[in-house]
Amino acid sequence: MDATLKKQLQITATKVRMGIIEGVYNAKAGHPGGSLSIADTLTYLYMARMNVNPEDPTMADRDRLVLSKGHTAPALYACLAHRGFFPVEELKTLRKIDSRLQGHPVLGKIPGVDMSTGSLGQGVSAACGMALSGKISNETYKVYAILGDGEIQEGQVWESAMFAAHYQLDNLVFVVDNNNLQIDGAIGDVMSPYPIDEKFQAFGWHVITIDGHDFDAIEKAFNEAETIANQPTVIIQKSVKGKGVSYMENNVAWHGAAPNEEQYNIAMNELQAQLDELQK
Amino acid sequence: MEKKATRESYGEGLIQLAEVRPDLVVLDADLAAATKTGIFKKACPDKHFDCGIAEANMMGVAAGIASTGKLVFASSFAMFAAGRAFEIVRNSICYPKLNVKIGATHAGISVGEDGASHQCNEDIALMTALPNMTVINPADDVEAKAAVLAMADYVGPTYMRFGRLAVPVFNDAATYKFEVGKGIQLKDGKDITIIATGLMVAEAIEAGKALAEQGIDARIINIHTIKPIDRDIIIKAAKETGKIITVEEHSVIGGLGSAVANVVTEECPVPVIKIGVNDCFGHSGPAVALLKEFGLCAENIVNVTKAALGK
Structure with a gap:
């Protein structure tokens, strides 16, 4: 990755993390851990990868992102704000009674959100539908879905995994945020979904495993996904829950x-301090 | 009178719909032969996608397709469309208010031999409880096809209920007009009103004729849209006839009877007597025999009506 871009992304990701903390602190509720673990990849997607336009948030040929792990909405909102979809100041209204920033993302409530999510295991199916629709009418847009590693315990995730491979949705990329923790503890203790990579492979997916906090690896993974034909790609990112705090x-x-x-x-x-160090 | 199952009308209606809406996409969950989307698949193979036995994913896929602006129908048996996939219908379709049409066939006990596991008598209750959802339950072939065609420009989540059993085609295709949310008075009457929906409308018509022969002048109303319900036609009937019988192939809890009772208790309280499945499961058997056993037939409507009038 270009060094200047990498520095910019690291700076923005740190600001996104500050936005997450700002929102959750003001709301006195929310999900900081999984928001911080996905912050780098979401920052990369919105700032450096996705074809989106804050001036025309519903443009037909935009790339779509479905935050299937919808509880990490603070990370999505912070990225959308820093991408220019709405003022960064608004992040402080998270979860407030008059806010557009609902506890979980809502389609149509705030510009930039492509699907209502929050009930785990559902966003992935909607992402499959968007990708299939793109194939039906020969659109060029890409669809990204962000999943939690605990979320993949939901059976619907595997229904969608079967579907995406069956219809060869190579315009679809899943990112599994493998921070190894869910509410009741370590995912391996609660209900192990491991080996995640072999499961997706068996379902017919192209699998890439990366460090979810390494922008070089993130960019390389999405570049690789673009080259895969007739097969959906899953990027399993090893990440740190609560990263940065x-x-x-x-x-x-x-x-x-x-x-x-x-x-x-x-x-x-x-x-x-991290920001100051980056901006030295 | 010609008989035809409304699930067949559904499959045929979809073919007509594709002519006016070339963006139509139809999904099924390994039941295309039974839901009759197979008829559509034959005519429009590139617009039909099988999702396999995975109704939850199918509803989410439908939501995703709808979010891109295409018109999409998702089909399965009522039990799985409204039952198994309930929460996906709620959170992925109704909450974001996406333009997904759910084609639910094999509703009610007239599924017959498959038995109670497949006889969904709770789908109207489940679907009408959802914000943003429209619920349509057509009575015959003409109405079912018209309802499907009406979806060309009716925007919003819609649950459409179709039956397995062949039933009389009593509407005249040349003159019939379908309007979402508008009840249809099939026969005027002053003594009592019988309000029916779906497959029970033909039975209500028969009952009306039998009652007339016995000197009872019953008004007959077809409510094809359970939500939003036609309040005006119900209140008018309550005011003018003083008593209402409701008939549905669905539980008496949360269906047409409950919807009618809600309206009259708010605006014109009159007795509402509900004929439906009385909070119990069905069982295997030929559809017509089952309908008879559960009182979902003209004969029982006549008896209940006479009792309500003290005759």
Whole structure:
């Protein structure tokens, strides 16, 4: 990856993380852990990859992204705000009674959201429908779906995996955010979905495994996905739940909890320090 | 009178619909031969996609297709479309208000020999409870085809209920006009009103004739759209006839009877007597015999009506 672009993405991803903390802190509720683990990939997609236009958020040939792990809406909202779909200041309204930023993303409520999600295992099917529709009418757009690693315990995910391979949806990419933690603990302890790569392979997918916090690897993975014909691609990204905030990293307690004022200040100071370092 | 199952009308209606809506996509879940989307598949193979035995995914796929602007029908048996896939219909179709049409066949106990596992008597209750959802239950071939064609320019999530059993075609294709949300008065009457939906409308017509012979002047109304329901035609009937009998091949809980009762209790309280499946499961048997056993026939409508009038 071009060094300048990489630096820009690292800076934006840090700002996205600050947006996540800002939103969840002000809401006094939400899901920071999984939002922080997917922040780098979402930043890459919205800032460097996807054909989207904040001036025309519903343009027909736009690339689509379905946040199937809808509880990590704070990350999606922060990316959309930094991409220019709505003011960054609005992130502070997350989950408030008059806010457009619902606890889970809602189609039509806020520009840039391509599908309502929140009930796990459902967004993937909608993504399959978007991809199939594109094939039917020879559109060039791509469809991305972001899944949690706990989410893939839902049977509907595997129904959709079968469907996408059967209809050779090579315009579709799943990203499994493999941060290894779900509400009740480590995914391997709760209900192991491993081996994730072999499962998708067996379902007929092209599988790529990467470090979800390495922009070079992220770019390379999406480039590779573009070259795969007649087959959908899944990118399994090894990630750190809570990435970027020291006390949240790899701690399942931060799956669905908001920081108090002291914790908020620590998190924002840490992220500001990261930002300062990047902008030196 | 010619008899035809409304599921056949569904399959044929889709072919006509594709002529006015070339963007039509039809999904099925390994039941194309039974839901009759197979008829459509033959005519338009490139517009029909089988999703396999995976109704949850099919509903989500339909939502995704609809989000790109195409007109999409998702088909299965009522049990699986409304039952198994309920939460996907709620969260992926109704919540984002996507233009998905659900073609649900094999509704009610007239499924027959397959037995209670496949006899869905709860789908109207489930689907009418969902915000943004329209629920349509056509009575015969003419109405079913017209309802499917009406979807060319009716936007929004819609649940359409079709039957397996061949039933009388009583509407005249040349004059029939379908309008979403508009009930149809089939016969005027002053003594009592019989409101029926779906396959029970033909039985209600028969009952009306038998009652007339016995000197009872019953008004007969066909409610093909359970939601939004035609309040005006119901209130008018309540005011003018004072008593209502509802007839449906569905549970008496949450179906047509409940919808009619909701309207009259709010605006013109009169007795509403519900004929339907009385909070129980069906069982295997020939459809016509089952309908008779469960009181879903002209004979029982006549008896209940007479009892309601103290005759």
